Amino acid sequence: MAKRIAVVDVDLCVGCQSCMFACNRRFGEAGIARTAIFVQSAGGFERGFIVKVCRACKDPPCAKVCPTKAIMERVGGGVRLDYKKCIACGNCILSCPIGAIFWDEIIKKPTVCTYCGYCVNYCPYGVIRLEELK
Amino acid sequence: MISNVLHIDLSNKRFWIEERSDLFKEWLGGIGAGIRLLHEDCPKNIDPLSPENPIIFCIGPFNGIYPLASKTVAVFKSPLTKNLGESHAGGRCGVAMRMAGYGGIVIKGASEKPIYLVINEDGVKFRDASALWGMNSSSTVGRIIREREAGAGVRAIMRIGRAGEKLIPYACVITETFRHFGRLGLGAVFGSKKLKAILIHGRSSIRLSDPRLYRNTYDEIFNAVIKSGAMKKYHDIGTSLNVLPLNISSSLPSRNLQAAKFEGAELLSGENLAEKFLGRRAACAHCPVSCIHIAALRIPYENEPYFYKTKMIAYDYEPIYSLGCMLGIRNPEGFLKLVDIVDELGLDAISTGVILAWATECMERGIIETKDADNLVLKWGDYETYIKAIKKIVNLENEFYEALANGVEHASSLYGGREFALAYGGNEMPGYHCGLATHIGFAVGMRHSHLDNAGYDLDQKINAEKKFISIEEIAKALFEEESWRQILSSLVVCFFSRKVYTPEMISRCFSAMGIKVEPSELKIKGMKILKEKYKFKIREGFSFDNVRIPKRVLEIPTPQGLLREEDIRRGISEYKKLIEAEL
Numbered sequence: 001m002a003k004r005i006a007v008v009d010v011d012l013c014v015g016c017q018s019c020m021f022a023c024n025r026r027f028g029e030a031g032i033a034r035t036a037i038f039v040q041s042a043g044g045f046e047r048g049f050i051v052k053v054c055r056a057c058k059d060p061p062c063a064k065v066c067p068t069k070a071i072m073e074r075v076g077g078g079v080r081l082d083y084k085k086c087i088a089c090g091n092c093i094l095s096c097p098i099g100a101i102f103w104d105e106i107i108k109k110p111t112v113c114t115y116c117g118y119c120v121n122y123c124p125y126g127v128i129r130l131e132e133l134k
Numbered sequence: 135m136i137s138n139v140l141h142i143d144l145s146n147k148r149f150w151i152e153e154r155s156d157l158f159k160e161w162l163g164g165i166g167a168g169i170r171l172l173h174e175d176c177p178k179n180i181d182p183l184s185p186e187n188p189i190i191f192c193i194g195p196f197n198g199i200y201p202l203a204s205k206t207v208a209v210f211k212s213p214l215t216k217n218l219g220e221s222h223a224g225g226r227c228g229v230a231m232r233m234a235g236y237g238g239i240v241i242k243g244a245s246e247k248p249i250y251l252v253i254n255e256d257g258v259k260f261r262d263a264s265a266l267w268g269m270n271s272s273s274t275v276g277r278i279i280r281e282r283e284a285g286a287g288v289r290a291i292m293r294i295g296r297a298g299e300k301l302i303p304y305a306c307v308i309t310e311t312f313r314h315f316g317r318l319g320l321g322a323v324f325g326s327k328k329l330k331a332i333l334i335h336g337r338s339s340i341r342l343s344d345p346r347l348y349r350n351t352y353d354e355i356f357n358a359v360i361k362s363g364a365m366k367k368y369h370d371i372g373t374s375l376n377v378l379p380l381n382i383s384s385s386l387p388s389r390n391l392q393a394a395k396f397e398g399a400e401l402l403s404g405e406n407l408a409e410k411f412l413g414r415r416a417a418c419a420h421c422p423v424s425c426i427h428i429a430a431l432r433i434p435y436e437n438e439p440y441f442y443k444t445k446m447i448a449y450d451y452e453p454i455y456s457l458g459c460m461l462g463i464r465n466p467e468g469f470l471k472l473v474d475i476v477d478e479l480g481l482d483a484i485s486t487g488v489i490l491a492w493a494t495e496c497m498e499r500g501i502i503e504t505k506d507a508d509n510l511v512l513k514w515g516d517y518e519t520y521i522k523a524i525k526k527i528v529n530l531e532n533e534f535y536e537a538l539a540n541g542v543e544h545a546s547s548l549y550g551g552r553e554f555a556l557a558y559g560g561n562e563m564p565g566y567h568c569g570l571a572t573h574i575g576f577a578v579g580m581r582h583s584h585l586d587n588a589g590y591d592l593d594q595k596i597n598a599e600k601k602f603i604s605i606e607e608i609a610k611a612l613f614e615e616e617s618w619r620q621i622l623s624s625l626v627v628c629f630f631s632r633k634v635y636t637p638e639m640i641s642r643c644f645s646a647m648g649i650k651v652e653p654s655e656l657k658i659k660g661m662k663i664l665k666e667k668y669k670f671k672i673r674e675g676f677s678f679d680n681v682r683i684p685k686r687v688l689e690i691p692t693p694q695g696l697l698r699e700e701d702i703r704r705g706i707s708e709y710k711k712l713i714e715a716e717l
Contacts, residue, residue, distance in 0.1 A: 014415050015417050015424075016420065016421055016422045016423075017229075018356075018420065018422050025348075025352065027339070027345075028348065029340055029345070030199040030200075030339070031338050032233060032337055032338075033233075039287065044277065045310055045428070046414065048414060122356065122422070
């Protein structure tokens with residue numbers, strides 16, 4: 001079954017960004033330049049936080065605008081990104097209305113959630129969880 | 135390994151990057167690298183508000199790599215004590231500096247016109263800040279810069295309030311609205327350079343020599359923190375959890391330490407504030423603890439029925455002590471309003487509270503009259519008058535407020551009331567009256583801060599176990615703790631994680647980065663860094679022999695009973711022997 005990272009309750013988020021660092025650690029690297037999940041304040045800490053991550057939509061706009069078919073629809077929802085085909089045009093980033101496709105500063109190509117769930121292990125407050133797509 | 139130091143010359147609006155792996159190799163980073171840079175860049179005996187005074191920000195090898203390495207160390211010459219200035223802040227600046235690629239930032243010179251800086255991987259942009267100068271609210275300044283500049287989510291915005299512009303020597307620098315380079319007047323040094331704010335942002339990814347060991351070590355630290363009691367304590371209630379235990383043990387200075395107990399402690403306790411006001415918790419970047427507690431205070435508009443504004447105000451133990459207990463404030467709303475004005479104007483909360491407490495006692499005793507205070511009657515608990523007084527301090531309204539604006543050491547040298555002017559080494563005293571180690575610790579600590587050597591923590595242990603420990607042992611314990619804390623502040627990890635970052639753990643963290651550091655050599659390095667700080671203090675005229683011990687401290691019993699001056703003095707001289715001994 002296809003899975004996705006669900007944002008359960010964004011108001012539980014404290015903005016520690018541990019999920020972002022975790023995503024980057026998938027490559028064995030420290031930092032945040034390669035993360036596919038992003039946390040930022042909703043206009044200052046006092047207003048709380050926003051968590052941006054691919055919600056694995058059923059009819060993904062990013063796949064529609066990819067000129068090389070590098071972004072392909074995944075069975076059950078969401079996408080898969082084939083870096084060999086990707087020409088780094090950035091159309092997918094512009095097309096995602098929730099801003100859940102990011103730029104990998106190291107390989108200079110877009111990056112999107114692979115639904116692996118690694119980040120979830122580092123959220124102590126239950127903001128995000130790995131769930132089966134219905 | 136971090137190695138780049140970004141130099142910024144505000145006079146000529148220039149910057150350059152210097153490769154200093156020598157510095158970070160020998161001195162780790164943070165305070166270790168920072169104090170060396172201060173020796174290099176701060177000429178002897180300068181006026182702290184002159185362009186020559188450098189502002190130095192340093193992070194350490196763990197920032198951006200390991201969790202809870204979320205702090206930044208600022209080093210400068212303090213306009214308050216005219217000696218070593220060192221202040222730490224959390225928020226996002228430590229990680230932002232690392233992600234922008236800098237281990238250190240050294241700012242010298244002064245701009246003619248107000249400016250703010252935007253720092254990223256490409257260097258520095260100098261932006262006009264004339265339109266931001268003189269604004270009443272430091273949070274508005276943050277909001278404007280946030281709207282105007284890039285880097286949302288991965289940036290830090292440090293800024294000063296009007297107190298910094300007015301060169302109040304205990305003005306702070308605020309970062310991410312709720313964290314502070316609070317103590318010793320960094321805000322005034324910013325102000326003297328016409329530097330209103332600094333935005334830092336960056337994104338990078340760092341390859342480590344042993345990725346597997348890195349991930350494992352990371353997990354070990356992360357899990358240890360998550361499962362530790364400290365995490366729960368700082369997350370649930372925060373540092374204000376200390377209010378009730380300190381009060382019960384008669385260690386909580388109130389009304390200018392006329393007592394070590396406060397009848398309003400219950401109302402200002404972390405438990406009560408959380409229950410009635412807690413609106414949100416927030417975390418520093420890369421720290422799951424999230425100890426930042428932000429109250430939501432609903433304030434009605436006076437002339438408009440059914441209309442309210444909600445202010446978000448962060449609180450911690452220290453402001454509860456200084457702006458609450460020390461001023462006899464029993465009303466939590468009033469206390470929060472005091473924190474708010476202090477934050478908006480950009481003053482250090484501890485210094486402000488201690489100074490006002492001194493002024494209030496002076497008024498009680500008739501040393502200061504109402505007419506001196508521009509017709510304000512300072513009274514314990516009267517937060518509305520205190521708010522007016524704080525504004526008058528920042529406006530330097532008259533001779534009296536100008537005196538208050540220069541710290542309690544200075545004000546009491548003009549007006550008297552020295553015996554109850556609570557400061558050590560010119561820095562207003564933190565909120566602990568736990569016993570002998572506490573006060574020896576304040577006197578000898580290189581910043582005269584409770585965090586230097588945590589004497590209060592040692593006392594609390596002594597008091598709980600009801601054991602006797604000699605003055606020599608106290609001095610040794612403080613010296614060792616202060617030495618070790620230099621390592622933590624060089625890495626730079628939060629003190630809340632000190633039980634997790636043991637010498638062995640630190641050594642393992644370095645291994646994953648391909649750096650060999652023996653646990654045993656860390657201890658020696660800590661002492662070396664501490665000595666570098668002491669050298670600077672001596673260079674600028676400090677002497678342990680001249681540290682003033684406020685009489686008041688000796689008049690009010692601690693849990694260990696009344697303290698004797700000769701015991702504190704003996705502790706100081708024992709500590710002096712240790713720090714002056716050869717390594």
